[in-house]
Amino acid sequence: MPYCIYLRKSRADTEAEQRGEGETLARHEKALTSFAKQSELEVTAIYREIISGETIAARPQMQKLLSEVSQGLWDGVIVMDVDRLARGNSIDQGIISQTFLYANTKIITPTKTYDPANEFDEEYFEFGLFMSRREYKAINRRLQRGRTASIREGKYVSNKPPYGYERVRLKNNKGFTLAIVPEKAEIVRNIFQWYTQGIRQSDGTYKRLGTSLIARELNSRHLISSQGNVWTAQTIRDMLINPTYIGKLRWNWRPMKKRMVNGQVITERPRNNDLLLTDGMHESIIDEITFRTAGELMAKNKKRPVRGDQAVQNPLSGLVICQKCGRTMQRRPDTKNPALLICAAPTCDNHASYLHLVEQRILETVSHWSEGYLLKYHSETNLADASILQAEMTALQKTEEKLNRQLSKVFEAFETGIYDAAAFQTRHSVLKEQIEEIRQKQQNLQQSVDKNTESQMILSQLIPKIQSVASSYSQAASIQEKNNLLREIIHHIDYLKEVKGHGHEEEFIIIVHPNLPRLSSLPTT
Ligand SMILES: [Zn+2]
Structure with missing residues (x-):
């Protein structure tokens, strides 16, 4: 039955190599090959872990080896020391010892053979791995303690000196x-x-x-x-x-x-x-x-917001449209005066305003909205119950069907000779007129239904939103938050200012367009 050799560098080996002690893996390979020969163990594969990874995941050769061990391909694995298999990680040690145990695969070192079939050896093997983990932790602690002690003495322990x-x-x-x-x-x-x-x-x-x-x-x-x-x-x-x-x-x-x-x-x-x-x-x-x-x-x-970010500094960002050229109005900061709202187009003659005045006017407009909307939509007669409108609609459909049936009877009467051409013409045009009238009524009714739906949405969605924006605006946590609040209820704002100069600061015109709930987005009943 075959054996394999597993070679891996430890941290100490890497340091020894830097002192010029020669290449570790080659040295270990030579030692283990001659040991196997002496012990009459048939070696058919050698795994060389080039990467000195701490975990199984970081050691590709170990992954391959473990997979083969679990398949029972090896009688034993020859290593320099048990801790070449696992060091410093208890989960990985568990995985390795379980794999060797279940596959009944020996671990052979030049000084000792660990045989999982032997109860005593199994303990010894796990103990060996445990010891190496404890030792590893102790080395780490000693290293840390040494560095901390050096720092306490005032020495500089890092490799890189700070600039200067x-x-x-x-x-x-x-x-x-x-x-x-x-x-x-x-x-x-x-x-x-x-x-x-x-x-x-x-x-x-x-x-x-x-x-x-x-x-x-x-x-x-x-x-x-x-x-x-x-x-x-x-x-x-x-x-x-x-x-x-x-x-x-x-x-x-x-x-x-x-x-x-x-x-x-x-x-x-x-x-x-x-x-x-x-x-x-x-x-x-x-x-x-x-x-x-x-x-x-x-x-x-x-705590200062990032400079040059319009969305963060301008509560009206993206909302105000220049009525002269259609561009979006921008905030322009000023060191001595309050920030302005300007049309950035060089050729546009729409005058700028102080941003805070425009903002104030918008809020005033919005605060009047809710009462205005409430008045408008509550007073309108079309705010009828949806079921009544639906009943009316059904009645109109039935009348239309009845008229259509009468129309087909008129055709029948004409075909069977009961009506002559003149009688048919008279009767036909009367019915046609009635049907047209019904269709007109249906269209009007549909408009009322739509308007009703819109009113319902405005009352149930837009008005509460307007009220909540109006009340929470002044307490908004950030300017971005203010902008978000305005965007919830405002679609856009038209802005126009024809006069400029001192004393004319408030002489601008704004038209605030509400962000109406869209009818098309509603499910049709
Ligand atoms: Zn403009």
């Missing part, structure tokens, strides 16, 4: 710290100054720059960012909150988090709020007051 610093080895000591790179540190100081106080203008005044403008400024000076490419607003934001610049060290800020998705390990780096902050051995570039100011400004800035 370089990593230097500590003299007579293990580990690294940071040293200032003067010309880059000057850029860091500039960034903090531009953000907190501003950049000096030609007239001697200072103008504060946002993170995007700072990135643009640095790119225009052809400076290379810490990532070795262009500056982005995000790079600047990260720098402005990096406590390394005030001589601190942060740890656990964005720790790697691994989670399983469809059998794959996904690595994430979410921001952590309870980060560890300690004093570093390195010199600061920024003073604490400037750093705190930057942090406060950044927190404030977050």
